[in-house]
Amino acid sequence: MxxxxxxxxxxxxxxxxxxxxxxxxxxxxxxxxxxxxxxxxxxxxxxxxxxxxxxxxxxLEPPNLGPHILSAIDLLAAGDSRVAGMTKNTVDPFWYDGVHFVVQCRRFGLDFDDMRGLVSKVMVEMGDDIVSFxxxxxxxxxxxxxxxxxxxxxxxxxxxxxxxxxxxxxxxxxxxxxxxxxxxxxxxxxxxxxxxxxxxxxxxxxxxxxxxxxxxxxxxxxxxxxxxxxxxxxxxxxxxxxxxxxxxxxxxxxxxxxxxxxxxxxxxxxxxxxxxxxxxxxxxxxxxxxxxxxxxx
Missing domain, CATH: 3.40.50.300 (P-loop containing nucleotide triphosphate hydrolases)
Incomplete structure (x- = not known):
């Protein structure tokens, strides 16, 4: 662990x-x-x-959280095979952190459009790819x-x-x-x-x-x-x-x-x-x- x-x-x-x-x-x-x-x-x-x-x-993972989330949303919305099943055993390891983030956000009541908007807003306001703490x-x-x-x-x-x-x-x-x-x-x-x-x-x-x-x-x-x-x-x-x-x-x-x-x-x-x-x-x-x-x- x-x-x-x-x-x-x-x-x-x-x-x-x-x-x-x-x-x-x-x-x-x-x-x-x-x-x-x-x-x-x-x-x-x-x-x-x-x-x-x-x-x-x-x-706090992955390093470039903003772009990673946006890409994970696109893959989930398209039903891409790399994120099928949304478990560690079925999701491409590279995408797991981003997919899990998006799935948990949906459990919190935030949909894909909500997350796209919030991630893009923070990236602009903070001037980075949501890297810093x-x-x-x-x-x-x-x-x-x-x-x-x-x-x-x-x-x-x-x-x-x-x-x-x-x-x-x-x-x-x-x-x-x-x-x-x-x-x-x-x-x-x-x-x-x-x-x-x-x-x-x-x-x-x-x-x-x-x-x-x-x-x-x-x-x-x-x-x-x-x-x-x-x-x-x-x-x-x-x-x-x-x-x-x-x-x-x-x-x-x-x-x-x-x-x-x-x-x-x-x-x-x-x-x-x-x-x-x-x-x-x-x-x-x-x-x-x-x-x-x-x-x-």
Missing amino acids: TRLRMSRHFPTENTAMPLPNPFSTSPVLLGGENRSGATLLSIVLDSHLDLVAGPEIDF AARCCLINEMGELRRARSGARRWGLKLQRKIAHIDAFARLWPRAHFVHIVRDGRDVAASHLKTVPDWGYRTVADAARGWLEVVSQPHRIAPPGRYLEVRYEDLVTSPRPTLARAWITSACLGMRPCCVTLNTSTYCSNNRTAIRRPRLRGSRCTEAGSVVTSKI
Whole structure:
């Protein structure tokens, strides 16, 4: 499994200054080690009427993100055989990152024309092919703002997954963002990788332990004060109401109306606590029977 391969795109102490103009938007950015419950958390938060939350979108690969996305859109629209099936086993490896980006954007409710327009706009405004970290975040910001405006929500959110280990870099560009880090017991993370995702997950317990530690050891130390919330996966599953109530109270500054969501945890969790059912999304809303719905808010 590739760990934190995106680190080369993050600004270092020597390259972080001068910073581009920070965004004035206020997203809610979620993260955590893979197989730690970030999907469940994003579905729960997305059920809040004031927030529209999208899936994980890996925007740090490939190097020339802008042209690559535009070409991937053209291939998908034409039904090109190189992108048939849209899985790692069927897509030409060269095009996989771009295709996956576009597919995830569609899950977020953005169609081909939306993405063509946003990518072209950012390329012109930033003056590059969306290569720099700032340009990549600018594209994500434009995507989130479009979804927020269309949905009527007050804020937008997105899954950073393992990239939350670099929370300080995101916090500099989004000084009004809030971050939610979901942490799961490392032993269960290892079991989930080994048993449920052998094709892309960690292959050994030792690798899982090292990868888990990479993600959980830093965010709480380098997060901006007052803008970081850590949620335990086990608490979210076993005690959803008080856990979510704490999240809403702690996040009162989010500008979202207080509410509590009642979860049917059996929808997501198996008896061995190592699997969460993958939601079927339409736009950014979960359509899994028995999952979070407006009537449960």
